[in-house]
Amino acid sequence: MSVADLLAGLGAVDVAIVGGGIAGASLAAALAPHARVVVLEGESMPGLHATGRSAAFWSETYGGPAIQPLTTASGGALRDGDFLAPLGSLHIGRADDAGAAEALLAAFDGTAVDLAAVDPAAHVPGLRAGWTVGVMEPSCAYIDVARLHAHYLAAARRARATIVADAAIRGAERQGGGWAIDTAAGRIVAEVIVNAAGAWADQVAVAAGARPLGLKPYRRTMVQLRTDPPAPTTMPLVVDLAGRFYFKPESGGRLWLSPHDEVPTSPCDAQPEEIDIALAVDRFEGAVDWQVTAVERSWAGLRTFAPDRLPVYGYAERGFFWCAGQGGFGIQTAPAAAQMAASLLLGRVPDVPGVDPDRYSPARFDDKDRASD
Structure with missing residues (x-):
């Protein structure tokens, strides 16, 4: 079966996650048990850019006090999964x-x-x-980044998420209450687009007719x-x-x-x-x-x-959800960030200890902020 046939056979999905790096993979793993999910990866395999080239450490001070709650809240899951090793x-x-x-x-x-x-x-x-x-x-520790990323991809697949490589976004148009998405691998229909495209996130926003945030x-x-x-x-x-x-x-x-x-x-x-x-x-x-x-x-x-160096999680407009701007701390915050983002997408109140989701919402940017950056 060709990739185009695979996409066509999926029919409409609930969520199309654009980007299969650590942000997209961890979110897919958290979301797929509750929704029909497809991950659209632009490269030949997920994780070739920021994720695959990480310096591979978990540090609660890295990123400053505004990032520390997400990092600390992620520590338990990373330790429980044996993804951390002592470093200091x-x-x-x-x-x-x-x-x-x-x-x-x-x-x-x-x-x-x-x-x-x-x-x-x-x-x-x-x-x-x-x-x-x-x-x-x-408390600083090594992170086994490759195994963590593979763990999330495997968990997403077990929960019946579909991961499609060589599927760069060419454009997306609103169709009814959702989106018709044109990719290099074929066409897919989704209720929600999640923009987890890393360095390409603003380009994905433009392709979908959404407002870029100045990432x-x-x-x-x-x-x-x-x-x-x-x-x-x-x-x-x-x-x-x-x-x-x-x-x-x-x-x-x-x-x-x-x-x-x-x-x-x-x-x-x-x-x-x-x-x-x-x-x-x-x-x-x-x-x-x-x-x-x-x-x-x-x-x-x-x-x-992002312009204020904080990550962006949440809806900026109807059906377009941001999961981007993680800087150098996307891997160390992945468990908590994915849990928070999945809750927002499912319409639930996020319950991540010590983390205020409003702090990372795209609503903090207005038109003046984007124009002046």
């Missing part, structure tokens, strides 16, 4: 970063996040002189290094308080490093630039006295933000 995170700085350390501690004071001021040299062997400021975040993609570079001495497996994720780099140990003495870049770009298959790789290595060597013996590989991914 150490935020480091020089003397003039002391204010940033104090601001970090203050921002999460009174929350569930455990932070403590420490001597960073006690946790990073070979740390160069001058790096005297440290804040430890012991912008940015390139983030990652490098895998070998060093002398090898990266200790017991070392935590190390994050520069000034936002110039982060690095973490990987198996076999390898190390993953990023210059913490955010380079504006168009939606694309992001590739690393030599200048960003060199910048990452230079910043790393300015923090530790290890010798970089090999740059084994490098890659880049896209991080997409």
